[in-house]
């Protein structure tokens with residue numbers, strides 16, 4: 001599951017957990033983006049902060065892990081590179097899935113080398129409140145559309161709440177509240 005995770009919140013975690021259950025996945029690998037090119041023009045927290053928050057939020061689930069592939073690759077982050085690297089790491093027999101929310105799936109036709117993406121992994125699109133979930137119709141298209149428990153949480157809302165001095169308890173895991181406070185994230189955005 002790729003994401004900017006700025007910060008990671010319970011919407012991400014519940015979607016990942018539900019997909020792991022529905023597809024009997026051995027592992028869900030969270031992949032924080034290095035440089036999310038579609039979010040250029042807005043301030044993104046340092047990759048190491050987003051990586052550490054993702055590690056903290058997923059540490060209690062033995063099926064969850066976090067990969068540095070996107071943050072360690074120089075340049076803009078493209079999922080085509082992520083999936084190629086994952087294939088190399090996990091070998092030819094691994095069955096790879098890429099989990100997205102409805103909003104990200106809706107933009108996939110504009111992703112780099114979109115027509116090749118579906119050859120590299122099976123895509124899983126999750127419902128997300130406020131967004132329409134639809135098969136984008138990529139060539140070769142292996143997409144599954146799944147319903148996950150609806151949590152109307154976004155990282156944008158979490159950042160705005162912190163900036164306004166409003167609580168983010170229970171929107172994000174407890175350790176993430178503590179990390180945000182310790183590092184002073186989102187206060188001056």
Ligand SMILES: Nc1ncnc2c1ncn2[C@@H]1O[C@H](COP(=O)(O)OP(=O)(O)OP(=O)(O)O)[C@@H](O)[C@H]1O
Nearest residue numbers: 003004005011015100101104128151153154155156
């Ligand atoms: N509440 C949610 N329910 C289901 N999927 C979600 C939810 N929030 C995010 N996702 C999905 O998780 C992935 C990573 O999302 P991302 O890190 O960009 O979070 P975000 O909340 O959309 O951030 P922002 O508000 O900063 O754009 C995307 O595929 C996104 O669609």
Ligand SMILES: O=C(O)c1ccc[n+]([C@@H]2O[C@H](COP(=O)([O-])O)[C@@H](O)[C@H]2O)c1
Nearest residue numbers: 002003004033038077078079080111112
């Ligand atoms: O490959 C691309 O061109 C591309 C464009 C936009 C987003 N993505 C990936 O989609 C995932 C969710 O991205 P985002 O911006 O919603 O956090 C994350 O893994 C991104 O690297 C990938």
